[in-house]
Amino acid sequence: MNRIKEVLNAKGISQTELASRLGKTFNMVNLYTTNRVQPPIHILYQIAEILDIDVRELLVPNKLK
DSSP, X not given: OBOHHHHHHHHTOOHHHHHXXXXXXXXXXXXXXXXXXXXXXHHHHHXXXXXXXXXXXXXXXXXXX
16 A cells, blocks of 8 residues: 555645656556555655655555554
């Protein structure tokens, strides 16, 4: 699971803008943001770079403390 949609909303960036900056289609980014498809690690890093955040902020923790 990822938090791409949450971070996009918080940063005020549209899925269309992210798709353009990634060189991906809107449909692919929409699949990422709705957690229907998980982006490959290298794409996740590109998304984090575009959003100017640590890549770990895009991930839902797999273990709770």
